[in-house]
Amino acid sequence: MVDANRHVVAIFGGASAGSTAAEILAARGIEVIVFEQNLRPYGKIEDGLPRWHRDQRRMEYKRIDGKLDRPGVHVVPRTRLGTDIQFDDVVRWGFSAVLLANGAWRDRPLDIPGAEAWVDRGLVYQNPFIYWFNHAQEAAYAGRRYTIPPGAICIGGGLASIDVVKVFQLELYGQALAARGIDVTMHDLEHAGIPATCLKHGITDPAALGVEDSWLVYRRRVEDMPVATAPPGASAEQLLKIEVVRKKLLAKAQERYLFRVRPLALPVALLTDDDHVVGVRFVETEMRDGKAVAREERPFELHSSLVVSSIGSLPEPLPGIVMKGTFYDYADWDTGAYAPVPGVFGVGNVVTGRGNIKASEHHAKDVAHWLTEHYLGVQATDVARSIEGLSKGSEARAEAAATQVADYVETRPLLAAAAADALLDRIRARQAEVGYHGYASWMATVTPPDAE
Ligand SMILES: Cc1cc2nc3c(=O)[nH]c(=O)nc-3n(C[C@H](O)[C@H](O)[C@H](O)COP(=O)(O)OP(=O)(O)OC[C@H]3O[C@@H](n4cnc5c(N)ncnc54)[C@H](O)[C@@H]3O)c2cc1C
Structure with a gap:
């Protein structure tokens, strides 16, 4: 005392x-x-x-x-x-x-009527999902477990949503390779990317593995994704540059991890069977004065039994x-x-x-942009990765x-x-x-x- x-x-x-x-x-x-x-x-x-x-x-x-x-x-x-x-x-x-x-x-709630009733019946939020990914390999882990189905869907747009869709892909390709008797660690797959890892094991085209790649769905354009942010008071020229950076970052991430991106799409309903989510109904959007406006006349559906919401x-x-x-x-x-x-x-x-x-x-x-590249794992291969x-x-x-x-x-x-x-x-x-x-x-x- x-x-x-x-x-x-x-x-x-x-x-x-x-x-x-x-x-x-x-x-x-x-x-x-x-x-x-x-x-x-x-x-x-x-x-x-x-x-x-x-x-x-x-x-x-x-x-x-x-x-x-x-x-x-x-x-x-x-x-x-x-x-x-x-x-x-x-x-x-x-x-x-x-x-x-x-x-x-607290995950920002998904703005779909009745969505909360489907949490852990196919709808999962990003925070518990990444928690599972980070801890499930520990022997003492007693929390909920998730299996990644074909064509899993992530609704989002920021850095964390790219983490989610990368987890989908690393799990799907890790399992597909294991099924062929090829043992790669998650770390190897993330580090080298999926195509390079496949190539190392004699698979020239990852499509040969028959994986149904997962989806990242974003309500605005790819060039609007908040994976790189404009400085306060940015000029029109700076804003355009940022848009180019965003497109490049995403394209590089897709090249390494093979996920699909569906921009300009707004989720409007969960598709469900008796007790589980089986997909999402979206409507296309268009950008008007910087806002994503729903085009009700342009609906479409994506089907999967896992939907992760990563919207903040x-x-x-x-x-x-x-x-x-x-x-x-x-x-x-x-x-x-x-x-x-x-x-x-x-x-x-x-x-x-x-x-x-x-x-x-x-x-x-x-x-900074370089940090985002390293974060996403899409930095130049001759540069040591650092976040x-x-x-x-x-x-x-x-x-x-x-x-x-x-x-x-x-x-x-x-x-x-x-x-x-x-x-x-x-x-x-x-x-x-x-x-x-x-x-x-x-x-x-x-x-x-x-x-x-
Ligand atoms: C995808 C991603 C993107 C990122 N982007 C950025 C970025 O753009 N810029 C940046 O600066 N950093 C970024 N970071 C880095 C970094 O994660 C955060 O900035 C930083 O870790 C936040 O720290 P914090 O202490 O505020 O919050 P947290 O790390 O969340 O810590 C909060 C702590 O409070 C505890 N806690 C919560 N509720 C209670 C309670 N009721 N009672 C007692 N304890 C409680 C929690 O257990 C936790 O330990 C990012 C991280 C990730 C994963």
Whole structure:
């Protein structure tokens, strides 16, 4: 017990944004409590970044470990805001500030009447789908499993939707090759691409494998896909260039992974039999003043028993937290200050999740074209692949936000020693309850031996 008046800040979410904020606040002498809902605090890096980015994920894990395993930072795993701890209680307990760094884990609902009734009966959302892909090979994995059927359909358009359709293709071709007695790893297939891998094994035309390739369906044109983003205030010339880049990126990705793309198509109904999705009815669209407008007279259908919706991730609504649209009610998007309660701030994807215009302007600078190429696996073959820097933008924003929070906290009176100690006592009790006795030993216990 430290017998001194001091500041104590609570952070919910221990991944890229939460750990970055924790490090900065702790360096300013503030005591920091990091509540994390999961056993491990790696967030999107572990559960959203497909596991073929093996080296990058390991590197990011180490960086997060370094930020959390340090004096002044108290980690409380397996503790979910809204379930194990309520927001109103947290506010009442009297922390010097509260940071919401809980990311964007709610899939934007698919805008098809009645669609939700078909979730896990053929309709799957991107976040659980990638979670399955990243973890299903672990012996202890007990979650839902998915099998990729011929012609699987992904509805989307951004980077994450290309991840989804790549997963489809890697699974389908991996199985088709295995059926011919050719054993290739997912990593090899992703790294070299499907045609090159087939060629290496004497198959000059991958079509000979008889795979029914999967579909990526997007409501706008290929050149509108948000896989590369124009800088804020881009000139007409820059916008045209970006369109060319998008087309090239997608064409390269298709060349390597052989998925089919259906642009200018809007899903309007799920096709179902008694208890399962069997396809999607779409209508064609046309672009009018930058908007995709449905052409009701031009319907068409795609048939498959798996439809993954990958149309964006949003912050999860949590009891007691006021929403403004699909985001929390921020008074200021730059500081992430939460309007209803002073001293509460959003940091990271919880503020910058896609779909917000202002946020996406800031977002634009983060992922350079070369980084997108490396992310998608379509970089030149003589260049070493690296997605180092993917999180730089979000980290830079988390750093800026944490610095502002530290400045805010320092304008506030210190918590009396007894009040700060009482907060720490609560935290220690919760750590004991979940069996946490220190970062390194906890991580050693909860990391599956076969985790990638
Ligand atoms: C497809 C893809 C595209 C990307 N594009 C970009 C990009 O364009 N620009 C960029 O900067 N970065 C990008 N990234 C990189 C990076 O994933 C994110 O920027 C960054 O990881 C987000 O970090 P975060 O800490 O805000 O959120 P997360 O990594 O989601 O972390 C949130 C943490 O909070 C925890 N949590 C959630 N809810 C609760 C709760 N109720 N209580 C307690 N804990 C909770 C979660 O378990 C998680 O550990 C991309 C990643 C992917 C996979």
